[in-house]
Each structure stands twice: as structure tokens, then as C-alpha cells.
Amino acid sequence: MSRLAVSNLSASLGGNPVLKDIAISVSPGEFVGLIGPNGAGKSTLLRACLGLIPSSGEILLGGTDLRRMAPAELALHIAYVAQDRDIAWPITVEVLVDLGRQPHRGAFARSAIADHEAVEAALQRMDIGKLRSRRATDLSGGEKARVLIARALAQQADLLLADEPVAGLDPAHQIALMQVFRDLTRQGTSVVASMHDLGLAARWCDRLVLLESGRIVADGAPAELLTADLLRRVYGIEAYVADVAGGLIVQPTRLAQTGIEQGISRDSTA
Numbered sequence: 001m002s003r004l005a006v007s008n009l010s011a012s013l014g015g016n017p018v019l020k021d022i023a024i025s026v027s028p029g030e031f032v033g034l035i036g037p038n039g040a041g042k043s044t045l046l047r048a049c050l051g052l053i054p055s056s057g058e059i060l061l062g063g064t065d066l067r068r069m070a071p072a073e074l075a076l077h078i079a080y081v082a083q084d085r086d087i088a089w090p091i092t093v094e095v096l097v098d099l100g101r102q103p104h105r106g107a108f109a110r111s112a113i114a115d116h117e118a119v120e121a122a123l124q125r126m127d128i129g130k131l132r133s134r135r136a137t138d139l140s141g142g143e144k145a146r147v148l149i150a151r152a153l154a155q156q157a158d159l160l161l162a163d164e165p166v167a168g169l170d171p172a173h174q175i176a177l178m179q180v181f182r183d184l185t186r187q188g189t190s191v192v193a194s195m196h197d198l199g200l201a202a203r204w205c206d207r208l209v210l211l212e213s214g215r216i217v218a219d220g221a222p223a224e225l226l227t228a229d230l231l232r233r234v235y236g237i238e239a240y241v242a243d244v245a246g247g248l249i250v251q252p253t254r255l256a257q258t259g260i261e262q263g264i265s266r267d268s269t270a
């Protein structure tokens with residue numbers, strides 16, 4: 001059975017249709033990359049899959065419509081990393097990551113050993129052990145991002161939805177995060193992450209789902225989906241695409257002619 005099964009999903013924001021007849025299913029242990037141009041609807045789809053915005057259609061989590069699940073139950077099954085990395089409270093990194101354990105215990109219960117281990121594992125996975133006593137509000141952008149991802153990892157949900165989780169991370173931490181996601185999926189967790197870095201998406205995701213103007217226009221294995229033709233049509237870019245022994249390489253090189261038609265200015269020397 002799919003861990004997440006979405007069908008006929010449509011949603012409007014501010015009176016405008018933003019998601020149109022979306023169908024997507026995610027299996028246990030799958031790492032799905034959600035790609036598409038700015039404004040395509042990636043964040044909205046993730047938020048709809050959390051029940052955060054009104055939508056029509058079906059969103060099944062392990063066979064149950066998640067809109068009928070209580071928030072506390074939902075939090076045991078889905079973890080979410082939002083695109084917005086604002087941290088308002090000057091609490092320590094360790095305390096913030098520990099908030100990810102909240103669904104597993106009563107609000108005032110003492111941390112159990114399992115909670116402690118989950119927090120330690122999340123701190124190590126995101127390479128923020130040495131930041132544990134720092135105030136989260138004092139961290140750099142990339143450090144804050146890693147702390148918020150660690151909080152979601154500590155939740156140990158079987159489905160992780162992450163909105164542009166690599167944004168702001170340096171190359172080493174981007175690759176490390178992809179490795180963390182792959183390791184999690186190999187242990188049975190499902191991960192759906194929106195991404196703009198097509199090279200990382202190509203190399204690490206099991207499957208890519210491409211959104212354009214609120215519709216899914218392609219869904220498949222990276223090597224089948226990421227063709228130069230499709231990238232030109234959807235993103236208006238030329239890209240170097242090569243399937244080599246070490247894995248798929250996708251490197252955007254310049255704007256395509258269609259980029260101009262879409263209103264994107266182009267540096268003719270590029």
C-alpha cells in the first residue's frame with residue numbers, strides 16, 4: 001500500500017486555482033524529488049498534503065484520509081520542514097530539536113531514553129552537535145536550516161515532507177543531507193523534498209515529480225524524466241545531461257530561446 005496516495009487534488013489560494021487535479025503516490029522507502037519552476041505549486045502541494053490548506057480530492061495517509069486524522073496522530077506520521085527558516089524563540093538548539101519529540105509524549109512528560117537517542121541522532125546527522133548549546137536565533141541561515149531539519153528528523157515520522165531543504169546549505173552539507181535522506185529511505189521512511197538543484201535531484205532521488213502551473217507534467221525516474229528537451233520546455237533552460245557510470249549529471253548551462261518568450265531576461269554573453 002502507498003504511504004501517501006493523492007488523487008484528484010485541487011486547491012485554490014486567494015481565489016486562484018494553484019493545484020489542478022494532482023495525482024501522486026509515494027511508497028514506503030521512496031525518495032521523491034518535487035521539482036518545477038518558481039510558482040509551480042510545490043510548496044502548496046506539500047502544505048496540502050499536511051492538511052494545512054483547504055483542498056478537494058483525496059489525500060490518503062496509509063489508507064486513511066488525513067483530513068480526518070487528529071493533529072496529534074498526524075504528527076506521529078508526517079514530519080515537515082517548511083521553506084521559511086524563521087526561528088522566533090531564543091531557545092537552545094538542543095531544546096529546539098527536542099521539540100520534534102513532542103508528538104511522542106505528553107506535553108510535560110520527562111524525556112524517555114528513546115527521545116534522547118532520537119535527538120542525539122538528529123544532532124549528529126545534521127552535524128550540529130557542537131551547536132547544541134547555542135541560541136537557535138543566533139545561528140547563520142544554513143545552521144538554522146540544519147537545526148530545523150534535525151527537529152523534523154527527531155520526530156521519526158514515516159513520511160518526511162521537506163520544502164527546499166538544501167537551500168542555503170553549503171555543498172558538503174547538501175550532499176550530506178542527500179545521504180541522510182537516502183539512508184532514511186533505505187530504512188523504510190518515505191521522503192518527499194522540493195528541490196531547485198536539478199543536479200542533486202537527478203543524482204539522489206529515486207523518482208522525480210515535475211510540477212508546472214499547478215499540474216504534474218512528468219513523473220518518473222530521473223534518467224527518464226530529465227531530458228534536455230523537457231528542461232528547455234518547462235524551465236526555459238539549456239542543460240548538459242549525461243548518464244555516466246557515476247550517476248546522472250544535470251548541469252543547467254544557459255537560458256534557452258524559450259526563456260526569453262517566458263519573459264526572463266538573458267545575458268547574451270552567457
Ligand SMILES: Nc1ncnc2c1ncn2[C@@H]1O[C@H](COP(=O)(O)OP(=O)(O)OP(=O)(O)O)[C@@H](O)[C@H]1O
Nearest residue numbers: 013014016018036037038039040041042043044045
Ligand atoms: N496565500 C496565497 N494567496 C494567493 N496566491 C498564493 C498564495 N500562496 C501562494 N500563492 C500562489 O500559488 C502559486 C504556487 O505557489 P507555491 O509557493 O506553491 O510555488 P512553488 O512551486 O513552491 O514556488 P517556489 O519554487 O518559488 O518556492 C504561486 O503562483 C503563488 O503566487
